[in-house]
Amino acid sequence: MKVGDLGEFALIEFIADIVGKPSGRDLILGIGDDASIWCTEQATQLGTTDTLVQNVHFTLDTATWRDLGWKALAINISDIAAMGGEPCYALVSLALPSVTDVESIVEFYRGMVELARKFDVDICGGNISSAPVVVINVSVIGKASDIILRRSAALPGDQIAVTGYLGQAAAGRKMLQSRLKFDSETTAFLRAAHLRPYPRVAEGQILVQHGVKAAIDISDGLLSDLSHICKASRVEARVQLDGLPIHPMVKAAFEKESVGLALSGGEDYELLFTAKREIAEQIKGLMLTPVTVIGEIIRGEPGQVTLYNERGRPVEWGKRGWEHFKTIHRFYLRSDEYDCGLS
Amino acid sequence: MKVGDLGEFALIEFIADIVGKPSGRDLILGIGDDASIWCTEQATQLGTTDTLVQNVHFTLDTATWRDLGWKALAINISDIAAMGGEPCYALVSLALPSVTDVESIVEFYRGMVELARKFDVDICGGNISSAPVVVINVSVIGKASDIILRRSAALPGDQIAVTGYLGQAAAGRKMLQSRLKFDSETTAFLRAAHLRPYPRVAEGQILVQHGVKAAIDISDGLLSDLSHICKASRVEARVQLDGLPIHPMVKAAFEKESVGLALSGGEDYELLFTAKREIAEQIKGLMLTPVTVIGEIIRGEPGQVTLYNERGRPVEWGKRGWEHFKTIHRFYLRSDEYDCGLS
Numbered sequence: 298m299k300v301g302d303l304g305e306f307a308l309i310e311f312i313a314d315i316v317g318k319p320s321g322r323d324l325i326l327g328i329g330d331d332a333s334i335w336c337t338e339q340a341t342q343l344g345t346t347d348t349l350v351q352n353v354h355f356t357l358d359t360a361t362w363r364d365l366g367w368k369a370l371a372i373n374i375s376d377i378a379a380m381g382g383e384p385c386y387a388l389v390s391l392a393l394p395s396v397t398d399v400e401s402i403v404e405f406y407r408g409m410v411e412l413a414r415k416f417d418v419d420i421c422g423g424n425i426s427s428a429p430v431v432v433i434n435v436s437v438i439g440k441a442s443d444i445i446l447r448r449s450a451a452l453p454g455d456q457i458a459v460t461g462y463l464g465q466a467a468a469g470r471k472m473l474q475s476r477l478k479f480d481s482e483t484t485a486f487l488r489a490a491h492l493r494p495y496p497r498v499a500e501g502q503i504l505v506q507h508g509v510k511a512a513i514d515i516s517d518g519l520l521s522d523l524s525h526i527c528k529a530s531r532v533e534a535r536v537q538l539d540g541l542p543i544h545p546m547v548k549a550a551f552e553k554e555s556v557g558l559a560l561s562g563g564e565d566y567e568l569l570f571t572a573k574r575e576i577a578e579q580i581k582g583l584m585l586t587p588v589t590v591i592g593e594i595i596r597g598e599p600g601q602v603t604l605y606n607e608r609g610r611p612v613e614w615g616k617r618g619w620e621h622f623k624t625i626h627r628f629y630l631r632s633d634e635y636d637c638g639l640s
Numbered sequence: 641m642k643v644g645d646l647g648e649f650a651l652i653e654f655i656a657d658i659v660g661k662p663s664g665r666d667l668i669l670g671i672g673d674d675a676s677i678w679c680t681e682q683a684t685q686l687g688t689t690d691t692l693v694q695n696v697h698f699t700l701d702t703a704t705w706r707d708l709g710w711k712a713l714a715i716n717i718s719d720i721a722a723m724g725g726e727p728c729y730a731l732v733s734l735a736l737p738s739v740t741d742v743e744s745i746v747e748f749y750r751g752m753v754e755l756a757r758k759f760d761v762d763i764c765g766g767n768i769s770s771a772p773v774v775v776i777n778v779s780v781i782g783k784a785s786d787i788i789l790r791r792s793a794a795l796p797g798d799q800i801a802v803t804g805y806l807g808q809a810a811a812g813r814k815m816l817q818s819r820l821k822f823d824s825e826t827t828a829f830l831r832a833a834h835l836r837p838y839p840r841v842a843e844g845q846i847l848v849q850h851g852v853k854a855a856i857d858i859s860d861g862l863l864s865d866l867s868h869i870c871k872a873s874r875v876e877a878r879v880q881l882d883g884l885p886i887h888p889m890v891k892a893a894f895e896k897e898s899v900g901l902a903l904s905g906g907e908d909y910e911l912l913f914t915a916k917r918e919i920a921e922q923i924k925g926l927m928l929t930p931v932t933v934i935g936e937i938i939r940g941e942p943g944q945v946t947l948y949n950e951r952g953r954p955v956e957w958g959k960r961g962w963e964h965f966k967t968i969h970r971f972y973l974r975s976d977e978y979d980c981g982l983s
Binding site for chain 2: 306325326329330331332333334335336337338339340341342343344345346347348350352353354376377379380382386388389390392421422423424426427428429430432434436438439441445447448449513514525529
């Protein structure tokens with residue numbers, strides 16, 4: 298059955314069933330009225346919103362609807378994580394062609410609910426409308442302690458560190474796009490890296506609790522996102538190219554290209570943070586996720602990121618990362634950008 | 641200059657300038673980080689989201705970008721108003737073709753800021769991405785007293801009432817679509833009705849303060865939205881056709897068709913509420929906006945809305961109102977739906 302056969306209102310009832318009853322926390326009214334209602338104590342709240350557009354951010358040739366449900370929520374939870382907050386409520390807007398299968402929407406919400414349960418997020422409302430292509434917009438409301446991770450708090454002398462590995466999301470996108478063949482373990486790893494990012498909420502909490510002040514999640518790519526921190530903090534960054542955390546499977550599958558993927562690929566949704574050396578060292582021991590120091594913050598040109606090779610020489614790098622409008626616009630052209638060499 | 645020349649990040653800085661500094665209320669961090677931050681006291685909060693899709697909800701042939709900015713925020717504030725709440729924060733997602741003029745986006749935000757200032761709303765964050773058509777998604781966070789207007793609280797014996805007039809938004813859409821010519825006063829009135837809806841926040845507050853429990857805003861059309869109330873409340877509604885509040889300019893311009901526009905046109909963003917007779921009467925005297933009783937709630941078939949003519953006879957009415965997927969999908973075919981006769 299197509300959503301055009303079912304209609305908007307029956308589809309909303311369907312969705313309310315899949316999403317289920319609220320967790321019982323503080324949500325008073327979920328899907329089905331003009332707005333959702335929740336109670337809050339005196340709190341610091343966080344709000345974020347992000348969009349996935351068909352043939353820009355994803356294609357239905359390679360992503361399942363269940364993947365999309367997961368990812369559309371994950372990228373928003375990641376923004377909350379990057380502030381050191383906890384996600385609470387999600388509002389979900391779907392704009393869909395009327396020929397979309399109802400079962401696809403069921404799968405979409407199953408994927409979203411799967412992730413929402415892991416983070417105790419209530420999908421509390423949303424909107425459905427028709428559109429020529431699929432556009433998914435999610436807004437997430439979260440809460441935080443008074444201390445919050447900001448882009449603008451990096452200081453000269455801070456170490457620059459990242460959680461997890463870099464470049465595998467872009468490697469996964471490239472594998473799917475170019476139909477590259479790898480062994481089944483690599484294929485599953487890369488596919489999940491691209492389509493099932495796991496937001497670093499617990500890691501963001503650890504950062505806040507141990508005195509880190511500056512962080513961002515890596516959505517546009519390491520260079521681009523580090524540049525955002527440097528611009529907001531009016532500092533410069535030095536990054537050591539040979540210290541980038543690249544997963545062995547990505548190195549094996551993409552060899553030299555893997556450095557480009559790690560620098561500019563984007564969508565890793567790892568946390569990039571800066572902190573005094575002793576704090577960075579302490580944090581390495583506290584996270585289940587590996588933490589790698591990749592460089593340091595210096596006084597200098599605000600927003601500037603300079604790369605250094607293993608001989609300590611500065612290296613030219615042409616591409617910054619993903620930027621809408623500036624980068625090539627269609628998702629499936631996007632990874633052509635990575636083939637630029639190091640000087 | 642096109643947004644494709646400026647790029648996503650420069651565009652975001654542009655937007656942050658137009659939106660300006662936060663009102664100083666409780667917003668700690670607005671545009672420019674991973675999430676926006678605000679403080680809240682112990683409160684009942686409301687969240688809502690709504691989307692405008694190019695060539696589904698609007699066309700750039702008839703709407704200016706400034707209109708779109710106003711309307712995209714207005715339809716969300718209206719949802720908060722329909723719960724009896726006050727809007728506080730807005731997150732704005734724009735998906736745009738890269739050939740969009742930067743000046744268009746400036747105009748869009750000017751229109752949105754114009755309305756935001758009237759309701760003391762902070763545009764605190766958002767997202768920009770590329771897309772083949774314009775898709776605007778806005779989420780609004782609001783607050784409310786403990787008493788909230790719900791769809792599910794209508795009771796048999798309640799009067800059904802609406803604020804303002806019905807059908808002029810659809811009349812305006814029809815005028816613009818079919819390039820109908822009217823005198824300048826009518827033209828301006830109908831254009832504003834379609835493109836500059838004014839959310840009924842103060843009116844929603846009056847409803848809550850005077851014991852009204854059930855309300856909805858008229859977005860899909862009177863019949864459709866009243867049916868939503870009746871379904872959620874498990875009651876039936878009787879509506880007196882000759883009592884519908886239709887503005888004299890709409891009657892003059894659209895004659896007999898005006899009843900159809902009032903019943904099914906949608907997008908009026910007036911409040912539809914039910915209340916005991918004495919409360920409804922009291923409220924008429926409290927609002928600056930006219931309030932009209934149009935029928936009553938009875939026990940009966942849940943969700944059913946029955947129309948009665950001036951002789952007290954039930955009347956068949958084929959069309960319910962706007963429903964995505966079920967209704968014809970393209971905005972500019974939409975008003976062909978209204979030409980169905982009364983039996």
